[in-house]
Amino acid sequence: MPLVDPRPIIEQAHARGRAVVGANVSTIQMVRGVVQAAETAGRPVLVQFNRSGLSLIGGVDVASLVVKTVAEASAAQVALHLDHADTLDELSAAINAGFGSVMIDGSTLPFGRHLTLAQSAKGLTIWSGLPLEAELGHVAGNEAGVTIGDASWTDPDQAARFVEATQVDWLAVAVGNTHGGPAVGGLQIERLQAIRAVLDVPLVLHGASGLTDEELLSAVELGVAKINVGTALHQAAANGMQEHLQQRPGDLRGALERAEIRVADETTALLTATWAA
DSSP: OOOOOHHHHHHHHHHHTOBEEEEEOOSHHHHHHHHHHHHHHTOOEEEEEOHHHHHHHTSHHHHHHHHHHHHHTSSSOEEEEEEEEOSHHHHHHHHHHTOSEEEEOOTTSOHHHHHHHHHHHHHHHHHHTOOEEEEESBOOBOOTTSOOOOOBOOOHHHHHHHHHHHOOSEEEEOSSOOBTSOOSSOOOHHHHHHHHHHOOSOEEEOOOTTSOHHHHHHHHHTTEEEEEEOHHHHHHHHHHHHHHHHHSTTOHHHHHHHHHHHHHHHHHHHHTSTTBO
16 A cells, blocks of 8 residues: 555544554664554554664665555555654655655754744645644653653643644653653653643654553543654564574574564554554
8 A cells, every 4th residue: 555644544543532653663674564563453553764763774765665665565554754853954855755744853942942943844844735743842761863861841831832833733742751761750641631631733652662551541542642662663673683593693684584573563562552543
């Protein structure tokens, strides 16, 4: 199936009180594993690349070609998303390469500069017809390809002003979630409730690999319509390769195949969770 528009997928999930998985990948085998899982589960998926993933696979044009090719050989609904770009040039390159949605991340900037950057990014996506994601508050942690700094939690009143001024389509929030590891202190449900009370746009949760199913279900019930997972998928790929190489040292092809299988297994579990669209 050709790549699909992610906007109606996210909107439908939001309306139904469910969430779409945004699967961050870095290799062809990870792409194949994610798409295979989407076909097996009969669920849509967003295949996502951040700066580190794009560097490994060879850039936005190669990433787009790989995902398009794998998706076209599958019956799954697959969309392609750019994650954590922090310049307009990165957005333009991804848009020109055929990505279906993009994220501008000015979350470590002062509020005024962040607002201006997001407004400029919205101008690009209005022209291209793509949905735009932004992050308010800052999800910290340890993940390649992501701007890491001290965590700052999303302020509900500031979120309302930000969305009104920028008209972003999806807003990533920082509510106790952490890139690359378990959430410190758990998900801040009261903060998420307050954000939901002032916003009706689909919310996005980054750094979901360390959250429990119960926390994720609570988040989805409060308006989270896209849940990003990267660390768990990369760990699954690495574990698969390590398992195979311990059994057959030097067999790189077999190790890559095992990585693909492990990614497919991990993604299938995510796509069939109670909160998944």
